[in-house]
Amino acid sequence: MELQDYIINDIKPLSVTDKVSDVKMLFNQLTYSHIPINKDGVYMGCISETDAHCFEAEKTIGDCHYAMEGFFVRPTTIWLDVLEAFAQNDTNIMPVLDEKNSYLGYYELNDIIHLFNETPFFSEPGGVIIVEKGINDYSFSEISQIVESNDAKILGAFVSKIDGDLVRITLKIGNISLNEIIQTFRRYSYNIISGHEDDTYLESLKSRSQYLDKYLNM
Numbered sequence: 001m002e003l004q005d006y007i008i009n010d011i012k013p014l015s016v017t018d019k020v021s022d023v024k025m026l027f028n029q030l031t032y033s034h035i036p037i038n039k040d041g042v043y044m045g046c047i048s049e050t051d052a053h054c055f056e057a058e059k060t061i062g063d064c065h066y067a068m069e070g071f072f073v074r075p076t077t078i079w080l081d082v083l084e085a086f087a088q089n090d091t092n093i094m095p096v097l098d099e100k101n102s103y104l105g106y107y108e109l110n111d112i113i114h115l116f117n118e119t120p121f122f123s124e125p126g127g128v129i130i131v132e133k134g135i136n137d138y139s140f141s142e143i144s145q146i147v148e149s150n151d152a153k154i155l156g157a158f159v160s161k162i163d164g165d166l167v168r169i170t171l172k173i174g175n176i177s178l179n180e181i182i183q184t185f186r187r188y189s190y191n192i193i194s195g196h197e198d199d200t201y202l203e204s205l206k207s208r209s210q211y212l213d214k215y216l217n218m
Contacts, residue, residue, distance in 0.1 A: 007075070008106055015061070016038070016061050022061075027053075033090070043103045044068055046071065047067060071088075073085055073107070075104065079115050082094060082107060083113070094109070120155045127178045129195045131143070131171070131185050131190040134166060135162065140157065147171070150184060153174040154171060182195050
């Protein structure tokens, strides 16, 4: 299913001419952290529940324009960048705009996290290795070569931590014994932080992502 299929448009953006009391009433009915705001059909930004409750009810939303947060994504934005946008803006609703900045709808955080949990990184059986090396000394081409030289396949890989001159890479590898792969990484001067031949680490990641989803939807 395409990410655009997850666009929801059951919330009509409020107008800058609407009252702050209208925003507060909408927040009382919904569990979202932000509400999108339009001006003459053009998206202006989102106002947060925290900010809305700080303003006088009789003011217009336009009077509080300085509190609007202008985050959004496009229909062509890939899901990983959409997830990053959620995290950077501490929101559980993400407006989607077309090329003319017209509001098309929004993504809901738990839908995007669900997509993340359905990727092979989480759903396919396999093991996880976390390796560490100098930030100028590693390459993903070398990492791929190490894994594939042991007749294994990478199901997912990402930089999970940068600490000064060191970088950590988390790898999900197809269901195969990890011992030979770990030994090969050591021969290439990678420090092995962790190696799991089951999905314990992934289950921890998944539970944390689900906890984040519940927290942001409180």
